[in-house]
Structures are given as C-alpha cells and as structure tokens.
Amino acid sequence: MITFEPPVVRTEVAPPPLAPDGGTWLETESLASRVAKLALGIDEHQLVSVAGAGASAALQPRALLAVLIYSYAAGIFSSEAIVEQMHQDTHFRALCGDDYPDWHQLRRFRRLNRPVIQHCLETLLAPVPGRASVLEQSGPPRAPERRTTPDGSEPGSPTAFAQEASHRLNRATRLDSMALDE
Numbered sequence: 001m002i003t004f005e006p007p008v009v010r011t012e013v014a015p016p017p018l019a020p021d022g023g024t025w026l027e028t029e030s031l032a033s034r035v036a037k038l039a040l041g042i043d044e045h046q047l048v049s050v051a052g053a054g055a056s057a058a059l060q061p062r063a064l065l066a067v068l069i070y071s072y073a074a075g076i077f078s079s080e081a082i083v084e085q086m087h088q089d090t091h092f093r094a095l096c097g098d099d100y101p102d103w104h105q106l107r108r109f110r111r112l113n114r115p116v117i118q119h120c121l122e123t124l125l126a127p128v129p130g131r132a133s134v135l136e137q138s139g140p141p142r143a144p145e146r147r148t149t150p151d152g153s154e155p156g157s158p159t160a161f162a163q164e165a166s167h168r169l170n171r172a173t174r175l176d177s178m179a180l181d182e
Contacts, residue, residue, distance in 0.1 A: 031073060031124075038120050039066035048112040056099035058092075064101060064109045069120045077172040079103035079110075080179055107176045114169060121165035122158070 039062045047061035057063055071082045080103045086092045110117060
C-alpha cells in the first residue's frame with residue numbers, strides 16, 4: 001500500500017516581482033500560471049509516472065498533474081473531454097509536439113496520484129488575497145452558499161476546500177467509470 005506524505009513544495013524559487021499596476025503578483029495571476037507554479041512546486045518523486053522514461057513532455061508526471069488540476073478547477077472532469085480540449089488548444093499542441101496522453105493514461109494517473117491531486121486542488125481552490133477563489137471563477141453556477149457545509153464546517157474553511165476538491169475528483173472518477181461502462 002502506498003502511503004501519502006503531504007507534497008513537498010520547493011521553496012528555492014523567488015516570487016515574481018510586483019505587478020505593473022503596483023499590486024501583488026497574486027492579484028494578476030491567471031489560473032494557468034497558478035496551476036503551473038503549483039505543479040512545478042511538487043517534488044516529482046511524489047508522483048507516479050504512467051509513461052516510460054523516454055516519454056514526451058506531455059506525458060511527464062508534472063505535466064499530467066498540471067493538466068488534471070487545471071481541468072478540474074475549470075470544471076472539465078471527463079478524461080475524454082480533457083483529451084479533446086488538449087487537441088483543440090494550440091498552445092498545448094505546440095508544447096507537446098502532437099504527442100498527447102490518452103484518456104486511459106489520465107485516468108490511471110489520477111488513480112495513482114490522487115492524494116497529490118487532492119492536495120493541489122485544495123490549494124488551488126482556496127482564495128488568493130485580493131481576488132475571487134477558483135470556486136467563484138469556474139464551473140457551472142452553484143446554489144447559493146449555505147452557512148455551513150454538510151459536515152457542519154464553515155464555507156471557506158480548509159475543510160470546505162478539501163470537500164470541494166474531493167467532490168471534483170469523485171465526479172471525474174464517476175464520469176470516467178460511466179465511459180468505461182458504455
């Protein structure tokens with residue numbers, strides 16, 4: 001059985017300079033750049049690869065991690081839909097040289113690296129000072145926020161972000177399982 005230790009985030013990278021408007025860099029940072037920084041900050045030894053040693057850049061563990069956490073944060077949960085989105089994205093095509101992971105590889109990567117993905121989603125979903133959280137920026141509209149979550153925790157608490165991250169991972173798993181059943 002694989003045990004999970006919280007991801008080790010490298011700290012040797014200096015934070016970017018202030019934004020041109022004088023605000024902090026976090027205020028102007030896009031979802032894609034937050035995902036990239038988060039994925040690059042994870043110790044690669046904590047990720048289980050689903051491709052061989054000579055695999056292309058698109059099949060490397062950090063790249064797959066970034067693709068999945070970006071997609072789940074943006075409300076794309078089906079591995080087939082994620083692959084379709086990658087094929088349509090010109091920047092991704094240029095990056096990967098037309099060597100894409102297939103939906104089976106994405107599904108397997110999620111299963112083998114779920115604790116790290118969960119941690120990354122929790123981190124990503126939490127609000128950044130000075131801007132709305134990813135929860136407020138992505139996905140379909142949700143019902144008005146209740147004063148407490150089903151387990152009684154306060155909205156916006158670490159427990160609430162953990163529950164939302166788990167919900168998104170479970171939804172991705174269900175959609176992929178339904179695709180296998182067809």
